Amino acid sequence: MVPAPAGPASGEDAGPDGGAERGGRFGAELRVLRLARPYLGRLVGAGLLATGTELAGLILMATATWLLITAAGRPTLDTLTVAIVAVRALAVGRGVLRYTERLAGHDATLRVVTDVRAAVFATLAAGRPAGTTAAARRGAPGRTGDPHSRPGGAADRQGRPDGAGDRTGDLLSRLVSDVEAVQDLLLRVLVPGAAAAAVGLLTIGATAVVSPAAAVALAGGLLVAGLVLPAAAAGLTRRSAGRVAPLRGALATDAVDLTHGAADLAAFGATDAALGRAGDRARGLARLERRLAAAGWAVDGLGVMVAGATSAAVVLTALRAGVDGVLVGVLAVGALAATEATLALLGAARQWTRSRAGLRRVARLLPPAGASAPGGTSGATGPGSAGSPSGASGTSSAPGANGSTSRSGAAEPGGAHRLVLDEVSVRYRAGTAPALDRVSLDLPPGRRIAVVGPSGAGKSTLLGVLTGSVEPDGGRVRLDGVDLARYPADELPRVVGGLLADAHVFHASVRENLLLGRPTATEADLAAAAEAAGLLDWVRQQPAGWDTLVGEDGGQLSGGQRQRLALARALLAAPAVLVLDEPTEGLDPAAADRVLTSATASAGPGRTVVLVTHRLAGLDRYDEILVLAAGRVIRRGRHDELIRTPGWYRDQWLSQTAAQARYPVPAP
Numbered sequence: 214m215v216p217a218p219a220g221p222a223s224g225e226d227a228g229p230d231g232g233a234e235r236g237g238r239f240g241a242e243l244r245v246l247r248l249a250r251p252y253l254g255r256l257v258g259a260g261l262l263a264t265g266t267e268l269a270g271l272i273l274m275a276t277a278t279w280l281l282i283t284a285a286g287r288p289t290l291d292t293l294t295v296a297i298v299a300v301r302a303l304a305v306g307r308g309v310l311r312y313t314e315r316l317a318g319h320d321a322t323l324r325v326v327t328d329v330r331a332a333v334f335a336t337l338a339a340g341r342p343a344g345t346t347a348a349a350r351r352g353a354p355g356r357t358g359d360p361h362s363r364p365g366g367a368a369d370r371q372g373r374p375d376g377a378g379d380r381t382g383d384l385l386s387r388l389v390s391d392v393e394a395v396q397d398l399l400l401r402v403l404v405p406g407a408a409a410a411a412v413g414l415l416t417i418g419a420t421a422v423v424s425p426a427a428a429v430a431l432a433g434g435l436l437v438a439g440l441v442l443p444a445a446a447a448g449l450t451r452r453s454a455g456r457v458a459p460l461r462g463a464l465a466t467d468a469v470d471l472t473h474g475a476a477d478l479a480a481f482g483a484t485d486a487a488l489g490r491a492g493d494r495a496r497g498l499a500r501l502e503r504r505l506a507a508a509g510w511a512v513d514g515l516g517v518m519v520a521g522a523t524s525a526a527v528v529l530t531a532l533r534a535g536v537d538g539v540l541v542g543v544l545a546v547g548a549l550a551a552t553e554a555t556l557a558l559l560g561a562a563r564q565w566t567r568s569r570a571g572l573r574r575v576a577r578l579l580p581p582a583g584a585s586a587p588g589g590t591s592g593a594t595g596p597g598s599a600g601s602p603s604g605a606s607g608t609s610s611a612p613g614a615n616g617s618t619s620r621s622g623a624a625e626p627g628g629a630h631r632l633v634l635d636e637v638s639v640r641y642r643a644g645t646a647p648a649l650d651r652v653s654l655d656l657p658p659g660r661r662i663a664v665v666g667p668s669g670a671g672k673s674t675l676l677g678v679l680t681g682s683v684e685p686d687g688g689r690v691r692l693d694g695v696d697l698a699r700y701p702a703d704e705l706p707r708v709v710g711g712l713l714a715d716a717h718v719f720h721a722s723v724r725e726n727l728l729l730g731r732p733t734a735t736e737a738d739l740a741a742a743a744e745a746a747g748l749l750d751w752v753r754q755q756p757a758g759w760d761t762l763v764g765e766d767g768g769q770l771s772g773g774q775r776q777r778l779a780l781a782r783a784l785l786a787a788p789a790v791l792v793l794d795e796p797t798e799g800l801d802p803a804a805a806d807r808v809l810t811s812a813t814a815s816a817g818p819g820r821t822v823v824l825v826t827h828r829l830a831g832l833d834r835y836d837e838i839l840v841l842a843a844g845r846v847i848r849r850g851r852h853d854e855l856i857r858t859p860g861w862y863r864d865q866w867l868s869q870t871a872a873q874a875r876y877p878v879p880a881p
């Protein structure tokens with residue numbers, strides 16, 4: 214089922230990891246606002262313009278009031294003229310100020326949002342959500358940026374306790390709206406909030422000059438309008454999010470299930486029942502929303518009453534203090550206008566409450582303070598892609614990135630990197646058996662390791678640990694002596710990467726899909742990679758050649774062609790440590806063995822290769838084979854050693870060679 218797009222189940226409670234809360238109660242906001250630092254001047258400018266707009270409105274009302282009251286006493290024309298000109302100037306000025314404030318605010322905000330998007334995207338592309346805890350990292354979308362890619366596929370992407378499986382569309386649209394929450398935080402919360410606070414304080418100050426007692430009355434009203442009511446509005450919004458969001462999520466699930474599953478529902482005669490359930494849910498949601506909206510309007514109504522009461526209190530205290538009648542009128546209208554301006558905080562509080570869950574999710578995808586900022590990405594998504602063309606590599610250096618990577622965007626082959634796993638354990642959920650149980654592995658440059666074992670043994674999890682998309686619960690993973698979690702996010706994919714499970718094929722041409730692996734690859738490079746992956750003959754047969762479109766998710770390719778394309782892209786990316794998760798899945802045994810041999814050979818002698826495979830042919834060329842079962846290494850050694858001793862590996866080998874020789878497989 215699809216969890217709610219917002220609300221408690223989707224992060225209002227920040228999940229079990231409390232990821233963003235590590236920076237305190239406002240950790241998520243602070244982490245997001247760090248990216249706003251370069252635009253602080255522009256944001257302050259927008260805040261000043263917003264304050265100016267509110268002040269212009271307030272002074273306009275006060276001046277107009279003064280004008281009306283004074284005009285009744287028939288003052289000299291000069292006096293009236295000044296006030297009339299002031300009213301006109303303020304009326305025009307307010308419009309101009311509002312316009313420039315909107316321009317400046319949006320300009321600054323869109324710049325910040327662009328940076329946030331780039332940072333989030335770079336983290337996703339790296340398959341390593343920055344600054345998150347184990348649960349959230351485990352659920353990170355894979356290196357391809359495809360939220361379905363594993364490990365972590367369906368679980369706990371947002372660090373939620375239940376880890377229910379999300380749909381790709383839900384995740385993507387949630388991610389987009391989460392980033393927009395940053396825009397709301399700046400434009401609808403901080404800028405208007407700061408302006409309302411400034412106008413309130415200035416009005417209290419100005420009132421105090423005329424009558425300190427009236428200023429106290431005004432301050433009381435503004436406190437209620439600016440603190441008590443916004444707190445109530447925020448509380449109501451929180452409640453609403455907590456109760457409405459899960460229902461909305463369920464309704465969205467109904468809509469998707471009813472649409473996608475229409476044929477199956479009809480086939481099983483279950484359409485009416487499903488429609489009935491969805492209808493009940495929709496009606497329940499409507500009832501709840503009506504109740505909550507009524508409560509919200511009650512708070513708004515209270516705001517109007519507070520504005521009136523504040524103005525009345527100011528009038529009474531000013532009269533009692535013997536303030537001149539005209540000024541009392543001006544104070545009354547000024548108090549009304551100031552309270553109304555302060556009531557903007559109601560909207561800001563509601564918006565903030567609504568945005569917090571999204572902000573927390575975004576904050577988890579931003580690099581923590583002092584870490585390498587993965588930002589600045591401009592569209593690279595694949596393994597080995599250019600993570601940060603802007604060079605925003607953050608504050609830390611790239612430890613150990615000794616020559617295998619380049620800022621040009623091309624992942625250059627070679628480079629000597631050592632990856633070491635020390636007693637690494639992974640447990641996806643508390644209370645379940647570990648997916649990896651104290652696995653140790655040394656991968657010096659050039660080493661070739663094959664990982665085999667029955668389904669569910671933990672092979673993909675091991676690759677996830679190597680690529681940094683699954684964070685271990687125990688043990689250490691070090692790349693060139695540096696803890697993998699601290700390795701710069703934009704460097705890692707170019708050092709460790711390759712073909713992960715369920716690699717995404719983009720709705721683009723063969724060439725574009727391949728160039729994702731290495732944007733600077735020449736046609737000869739493409740041909741070499743395609744050849745090694747066994748795709749070249751097919752490409753040459755296509756009328757459009759390299760420009761053949763592959764369809765959405767490679768839908769216009771066969772399963773085998775799709776797999777070869779993904780493999781060719783991984784080979785082209787050529788990271789120093791090449792991981793290959795079932796590169797021959799979907800190929801017939803003979804083709805699988807051919808492709809495996811050529812792919813391994815094309816990696817060259819200096820590159821480390823970690824291969825997960827069900828096919829055992831060709832593994833005699835590997836330095837070590839790990840046999841995994843239930844997360845543990847049950848055997849390890851070279852091919853010839855393993856086939857000499859009884860066990861899973863020998864059984865598999867015998868059965869595969871027998872099947873290949875077209876002999877009946879002996880019964881166990």
Ligand SMILES: Nc1ncnc2c1ncn2[C@@H]1O[C@H](COP(=O)(O)OP(=O)(O)OP(=O)(O)O)[C@@H](O)[C@H]1O
Pocket residue numbers: 351363364365366367368641642648666667668669670671672673674675
């Ligand atoms: N994202 C996840 N959330 C929860 N459990 C998971 C997740 N990914 C894998 N697991 C569990 O971890 C264990 C190891 O899974 P993994 O995918 O690593 O096995 P595998 O050896 O690659 O299997 P296969 O050969 O079928 O691909 C399995 O029991 C699986 O159910």
